[in-house]
Amino acid sequence: MIEEEMNLTELDIQENGIDDKGGSWLSCFPESFTSLEVLNFANLSSDINFDALERLVGRCKSMRVLKLNRSVSLEQLQRLLVNAPQLAELGTGSFSEELTFRQYVELESALSNCQNMHTLYGLWDAKGIYLPALYPVCTHLTFLNLSYAALRSDELAKLLAHCPRLKRLWVLDTVEDKGLEAVGLNCPLLEELRVFPADPFDEEIIHGVTEAGFVAVSFGCPRLHYVLYFCRQMTNAAVATIVQNCPDFTHFRLCIMNPGQPDYITNEPMDEAFGAVVKTCTKLQRLSVSGRLTDLTFEYIGRYAKNLETLSVAFAGSSDWGMQCVMGGCSKLRKLEIRDCPFGNAALLSGLEKYESMRSLWMSACNVTMNGCRLLAREMPRLNVEVMKEDGSDDSQADKVYVYRSIAGPRRDAPPSVLTL
Amino acid sequence: MQGGGGGSESGSMSTVSREDNMVMSSEDSSCPDESELELGLGLSLGGFKMHQVSRGGHYARILTAKDFPSVISASSSPSSSSSSSSSSSSSSSSSSSSSSSSSLRRANVTAGTKRNADSVAAANSSSQVVGWPPIRAYRMNSMVNQAKNQATEGFNSTMENHKSETSTVEKGTTGISSYQNSGNAKLRKSLFVKVNMDGIPIGRKVDMNAHESYEKLAKTLEDMFLKTTPNVNPAGLRALKLGMMNKLTRSSKLLDGSSDFVLTYEDKEGDWMLVGDVPWKVFLSSVKRLRIMRTSEATGLAPRLHERNCQRQRSKHI
Numbered sequence: 185m186i187e188e189e190m191n192l193t194e195l196d197i198q199e200n201g202i203d204d205k206g207g208s209w210l211s212c213f214p215e216s217f218t219s220l221e222v223l224n225f226a227n228l229s230s231d232i233n234f235d236a237l238e239r240l241v242g243r244c245k246s247m248r249v250l251k252l253n254r255s256v257s258l259e260q261l262q263r264l265l266v267n268a269p270q271l272a273e274l275g276t277g278s279f280s281e282e283l284t285f286r287q288y289v290e291l292e293s294a295l296s297n298c299q300n301m302h303t304l305y306g307l308w309d310a311k312g313i314y315l316p317a318l319y320p321v322c323t324h325l326t327f328l329n330l331s332y333a334a335l336r337s338d339e340l341a342k343l344l345a346h347c348p349r350l351k352r353l354w355v356l357d358t359v360e361d362k363g364l365e366a367v368g369l370n371c372p373l374l375e376e377l378r379v380f381p382a383d384p385f386d387e388e389i390i391h392g393v394t395e396a397g398f399v400a401v402s403f404g405c406p407r408l409h410y411v412l413y414f415c416r417q418m419t420n421a422a423v424a425t426i427v428q429n430c431p432d433f434t435h436f437r438l439c440i441m442n443p444g445q446p447d448y449i450t451n452e453p454m455d456e457a458f459g460a461v462v463k464t465c466t467k468l469q470r471l472s473v474s475g476r477l478t479d480l481t482f483e484y485i486g487r488y489a490k491n492l493e494t495l496s497v498a499f500a501g502s503s504d505w506g507m508q509c510v511m512g513g514c515s516k517l518r519k520l521e522i523r524d525c526p527f528g529n530a531a532l533l534s535g536l537e538k539y540e541s542m543r544s545l546w547m548s549a550c551n552v553t554m555n556g557c558r559l560l561a562r563e564m565p566r567l568n569v570e571v572m573k574e575d576g577s578d579d580s581q582a583d584k585v586y587v588y589r590s591i592a593g594p595r596r597d598a599p600p601s602v603l604t605l
Numbered sequence: 606m607q608g609g610g611g612g613s614e615s616g617s618m619s620t621v622s623r624e625d626n627m628v629m630s631s632e633d634s635s636c637p638d639e640s641e642l643e644l645g646l647g648l649s650l651g652g653f654k655m656h657q658v659s660r661g662g663h664y665a666r667i668l669t670a671k672d673f674p675s676v677i678s679a680s681s682s683p684s685s686s687s688s689s690s691s692s693s694s695s696s697s698s699s700s701s702s703s704s705s706s707s708s709l710r711r712a713n714v715t716a717g718t719k720r721n722a723d724s725v726a727a728a729n730s731s732s733q734v735v736g737w738p739p740i741r742a743y744r745m746n747s748m749v750n751q752a753k754n755q756a757t758e759g760f761n762s763t764m765e766n767h768k769s770e771t772s773t774v775e776k777g778t779t780g781i782s783s784y785q786n787s788g789n790a791k792l793r794k795s796l797f798v799k800v801n802m803d804g805i806p807i808g809r810k811v812d813m814n815a816h817e818s819y820e821k822l823a824k825t826l827e828d829m830f831l832k833t834t835p836n837v838n839p840a841g842l843r844a845l846k847l848g849m850m851n852k853l854t855r856s857s858k859l860l861d862g863s864s865d866f867v868l869t870y871e872d873k874e875g876d877w878m879l880v881g882d883v884p885w886k887v888f889l890s891s892v893k894r895l896r897i898m899r900t901s902e903a904t905g906l907a908p909r910l911h912e913r914n915c916q917r918q919r920s921k922h923i
Binding site for chain 2: 439
């Protein structure tokens with residue numbers, strides 16, 4: 185493909201099941217080829233031919249986006265940057281090897297020449313001691329993705345002191361609440377924050393971030409409108425404060441990692457938290473809920489979340505009524521995904537009229553039966569109702585249901601485990 | 606005995622044994638956009654089910670928090686189990702597993718997923734639920750620093766499993782290694798094994814999980830055993846490394862046959878094998894201990910060692 189495409193401007197190898205046979209693809213770019221503007225191979229796992237890459241980057245003077253994979257070292261990065269100071273977006277390779285002092289200085293110098301850089305990713309395993317090399321580019325950065333670098337709070341704080349223009353920040357929860365306080369203090373223009381868990385499955389971990397970190401960010405970043413937050417504890421009061429500070433949320437994705445966990449101070453369900461979100465954030469388009477939730481949460485959602493388009497629900501609700509509220513109230517709903525909730529056929533069928541105007545509905549591990557699905561399929565012939573059963577499950581249970589509209593009829597490429605009703 | 610049940614890649618997370626299978630729902634790696642299907646309810650893969658309805662025609666009883674006693678540790682099952690065969694009980698002794706259990710008993714069994722208010726915080730059970738928390742496979746893989754290492758053969762495992770088609774996933778374990786990254790396995794536990802070197806009476810221990818590849822392991826072992834002073838790496842960028850620095854890509858002496866010693870290991874069956882033949886993850890699942898053996902004693906292995914390593918070096922580049 186590369187050999188034939190003489191005017192290729194973008195080569196973006198997203199996460200795919202690529203059979204990675206090594207770095208020879210880079211050598212396929214002929215020497216006369218100079219048009220590449222976007223090169224992204226961050227998800228390839230193999231080594232690449234660095235010489236070919238260096239030459240390619242050197243001659244493509246219009247290159248704006250370069251995302252390297254982990255096999256590219258810091259030293260190699262420096263060599264690339266020296267020839268590509270025009271880059272606007274950089275995904276570094278691995279950021280963790282040992283550097284000599286001289287190498288460090290050269291890297292810092294190469295980075296400081298990149299005055300157009302506004303986006304920085306990669307930084308895999310970045311060591312805190314090398315982060316100062318980034319300071320020169322930090323002043324212009326609007327998007328910084330540190331979600332592969334397990335930084336401590338002090339390391340993050342020092343870095344953020346140089347990033348006044350940041351609009352989007354992704355971090356690991358190793359930065360803890362203190363790190364998030366630094367976010368609130370240093371990044372007043374922040375619009376998007378994503379905090380990922382470094383150790384989501386370790387039961388002994390009691391670190392990570394809490395409601396305090398989120399609250400701290402909300403005080404400092406009134407423009408925040410997109411959040412993805414993984415935490416181990418949360419309170420209704422904190423969420424109420426957060427949305428009071430940041431009423432413009434369009435995407436509110438809160439993941440309290442322990443399924444069905446209540447407000448840890450009052451022991452109450454988290455209904456009021458999400459109630460506050462939907463009442464205050466009138467522009468809300470996407471919501472992911474978590475924690476212990478009764479049908480009340482869904483009453484709130486149905487009543488207030490009039491702009492909601494995507495809703496993700498897990499381990500929540502008390503009865504069919506919850507889902508019925510959502511189906512009845514959220515007129516703009518497009519995607520609904522539900523798992524492990526006590527919603528059954530009545531709930532499923534309450535959305536009969538609605539599914540055609542939606543993109544899709546997913547329900548797994550709920551109380552929906554095959555009969556309910558058949559009924560839905562019968563009543564709504566323009567919907568594809570697909571059921572995936574698990575080995576050994578009861579014949580009457582519809583373990584996983586996927587419903588979507590289609591004018592093309594049932595799909596013909598479904599694997600045998602998928603039944604279209 | 607816990608069966609491997611519907612377990613494909615996820616290998617580990619399911620706790621509770623129930624009649625219904627725990628088919629994994631891996632993180633939704635098939636979606637290009639992270640914002641899609643964030644619950645990991647990927648269509649192509651089996652979904653997890655913690656079914657709250659009792660079987661056998663009962664109506665669903667809506668379970669509330671009161672149904673879930675705080676049987677935390679009791680219902681956590683070891684990471685190796687993935688399953689749910691009808692006759693087995695989960696490691697939660699308190700929740701028995703008879704297939705005709707009442708819904709209340711079922712409630713006990715499902716206590717693994719919902720926690721009583723009292724049992725909060727540190728005793729969190731997110732590790733027991735398949736496909737939860739909803740983190741993309743790609744991110745999980747990256748976080749544990751494994752499998753994406755280019756140097757080892759057999760790259761396969763983790764990424765592939767998440768991208769595999771439904772059919773492979775649902776047909777039972779594809780796992781060849783207990784460390785297979787299901788997205789839900791407890792991936793970062795230590796795995797310390799003993800290492801002895803011929804001629805040195807005192808052995809060492811090394812954490813296998815702290816290494817992502819044979820090269821890295823060999824380097825650690827070289828540092829431990831083959832250098833008289835430890836290769837201490839002073840922190841700080843002002844440290845000059847005058848050639849003491851081992852670049853990660855350099856092939857280790859222990860692996861390339863150039864030293865007087867060769868690295869061997871004892872596997873689960875008690876056999877002593879040459880390190881490096883199988884993919885790293887397979888190795889991790891079978892290694893019991895290591896021995897740095899004098900080449901002269903590794904009779905029969907040495908010629909093969911040399912040959913194999915020549916081949917490996919050739920295939921490493923481009």
